[in-house]
Amino acid sequence: MSGEGQRARHVAIIMDGNGRWAKRKHLPRAMGHQRGVEAVRELVRSLESTGLECLTLYAFSSENWKRPDDEVDDLMNLMRKFIKSDLPEFIANNVRLKILGNWKGLAPDIVAMLEDALEQTSKGTRTLAVALNYGSQQEIVRAAKAAIDLGEITVDTLEMHLDTADMPPLDLLIRTSGEVRLSNFLLWQAAYAEMLFVDTLWPDFTPAHLEQALENFANRERRYGGR
Ligand code: FPP
Secondary structure, three states, rough: OOOOOOOEEEEEEEOOHHHHHHHHOOOOOOHHHHHHHHHHHHHHHOOHHHOOOOOEEEEEEEEEHHHHHHHHHHHHHHHHHHHHHHHHHHOOOOOOEEOOOOOHHHHHHHHHHHHHHHHHHOOOOOOEEEEEEEEHHHHHHHHHHHHOOOOOOOOOHHHHHHOOOOOOOOOOOEEOOOOOOOOOOOHHHHOOEEEEEEEOOHHHOOOHHHHHHHHHHOOOOOOOOOO
């Protein structure tokens, strides 16, 4: 748990640096992604002890399709393996899986696996949200269209139709690997979020790094435009 100060409810992470991690170790890129999944697994295992209600991870963006086919295949296969191997653990640890983005556009077998996993974890008390085939601009456009259908676009009606509608407000957005940009991730939700950019490459990011980030957050003063 973070000590004094405000406690974060919802943290999101842009998991960056798998490729550079592999390159530094003279390993194939795929190995970087594989170790990236290990980092995800350890973080999910630590979810209960963080006190977070919700952890959101950017796993595959709508722009990631531009990567070479074999890398896209590697990432999709890792997703299949991860859901299959870790679903029992999610259920045992009360983790509720949630998927953000246009995930119904993924391969039919992955969609079926995810639907099953969503159903089986629906009673979980802490949320792991995975952004898959996700783009924030596309999400906002989808939400705006849905809001218009109901009559009017306001901050509230648009927000009601975002993929994150049933989640707590985003408190802290972390990006690993030293890059300082949002890459079409949670643009709306980040309106008042604190940001933390760390140099650690994603495969090296541990629950201790998350704990440190939560402590950092606890000591920040948020003013939401006031003073
Ligand atoms: C960025 O590293 C990472 C990604 C594009 C994908 C993140 C995916 C994972 C951690 C694995 C899959 C996740 C789950 C939940 C199964 P990069 O390749 O852009 O690294 P680089 O910038 O160093 O090249």
